[in-house]
Amino acid sequence: MRILITGGRGTVGSVLLRELESRGHHVVVCDVAHGVEEVGFSLRTDVESPNYARCDVSEYRQLERVFDVMGPFELVYHMAAEFGRWNGEDFYEQLWRTNAVGTKNVLRLQERHRVRLVHFSSSEVYGDWEGTMSEDVMDQHEIRQMNDYALSKWVNEGQIRNSILQHNTESVIVRLFNTYGPGEYYSPYRSVNCRFIYCGLRGLPWVVFRGHFRTSTYVDDTVRTLANIATTFKPGAVYNISSTQYHSIEQLSELVVKVTGADPKLVDYRNAEILTTRMKKVDNSRSVLDLGHEDTVDLETGISRTAEWMRRIYQLPVLARER
């Protein structure tokens, strides 16, 4: 199958690329920066079969060119997005341009090329919902998204729903829950797992907000399920893609201390954070049933693997405590 991944250089995309290629698909990736396997649009391409295109999805012309030059595609995994709630508060210009305009650009090209779409949404769309997050709770309940990032992801789902109604497009929405693992490069805006591990390895202090509960989903488990959609595509479906292993943020932090060997005094405990959901209880039965989703990596194993990868990437010593 000929597949495009937008934003395919990210934490999930880079693993998804490998998984889809290993299953024999022809995969093209686009993302915002230049890269080694990149096609030259107006100049000679040095590599033999470039599978990467530089493209900012918020620029329609650039996205159209990817379809024209690298296509046709049968399926698009649209994961190009500004990620994270504080990132969205601090960089809301990029957030709205990439997430709202970028997704609308993808939809316009989907409508023209009649390609199938897998859109990447987020558990953040469940906003202030404190019950179990099953995919259709927002059909029955009014949910308030608590930050611009969450609002933008919910807007995307609305744009897709309206495009299905108006243009009969075929789309699947996946809502990812705290996916983590090797490949997530540190910044202060990344997932809590990434940040804690990085701080642990570097011997930097980190803050733990008490009373928040999450599931952490190891990237390989997420990606196997995502790749299954290529062959089990139900137009209009919405899926939570999540582990069901719950943990508090305190527990996550304690595991990071154990795995990295960091000094427990680096951890600064504080009370609940604003603008986010305290408890994320997820119902993932639909992705288990339709897509064969499986949890195969427990939190401690996942953190260990991520820490190993991060040590290598950032060339950090094994015993951070001794620094």
Added chain:
Amino acid sequence: MRILITGGRGTVGSVLLRELESRGHHVVVCDVAHGVEEVGFSLRTDVESPNYARCDVSEYRQLERVFDVMGPFELVYHMAAEFGRWNGEDFYEQLWRTNAVGTKNVLRLQERHRVRLVHFSSSEVYGDWEGTMSEDVMDQHEIRQMNDYALSKWVNEGQIRNSILQHNTESVIVRLFNTYGPGEYYSPYRSVNCRFIYCGLRGLPWVVFRGHFRTSTYVDDTVRTLANIATTFKPGAVYNISSTQYHSIEQLSELVVKVTGADPKLVDYRNAEILTTRMKKVDNSRSVLDLGHEDTVDLETGISRTAEWMRRIYQLPVLARER
């Protein structure tokens, strides 16, 4: 009181400016184009007391400059927005930039300057809700916004709600219902009232979608109520600002035929339109109670006044039928 109106050159803003000035307020307007009462930021201003600044609210630096040079303000009427559902579909880049990023810019400056805000929302936020539109139906019911314009206006309400929670800002949200009247210049993206009258006067055919019901609110009635908020400001309040005179789009069209003297054969009747609400039943009791809202202009009178204004502005002959 020192007041800023963003987007104050529009249909409602230009009338609101006159009303607020007549009540003795000091009012500054900003909007995207140059104008006669405009301040020169880096050059000599010719007019004596400029009350207008060119500013695209999606450009933070330009908005900040208005606050720095023309302020301080005690109250901001934030009405700068891309307007209309088909406009939002055809020009979604501008929509998201102005509405989502622009409003976030306004909020950031509100948080810094601790100014009060009246934010202009739309009846479109009621989406597919078919019952009576009272301000808090979306607290109890999940409502689906049916186009990007509606989504962007609902995002704005979420941004404001979250700013109130996070930064203790003081804001009032007004949801306008099909406000029309002199001052609304024709384009194919304008309100149905404006478009029908223009077509009637020009002898152009127009399309009437059957089975849609609306209230039309004459701009002077809307503006009197809006101006009252300056002195009756309840932080956190949300108001429907609407007439309660219901009419079908067919009835509106028939009145336009009568008032303009257009040939009834110009009207092309079709079945219900997609991406919009069929029936808008509104509860305006809160704005009546708190803000003294009153309907004083019936639909036929309002259409006559709008048609007179439009004839003058576009230099159209009195008897379009004879063209």
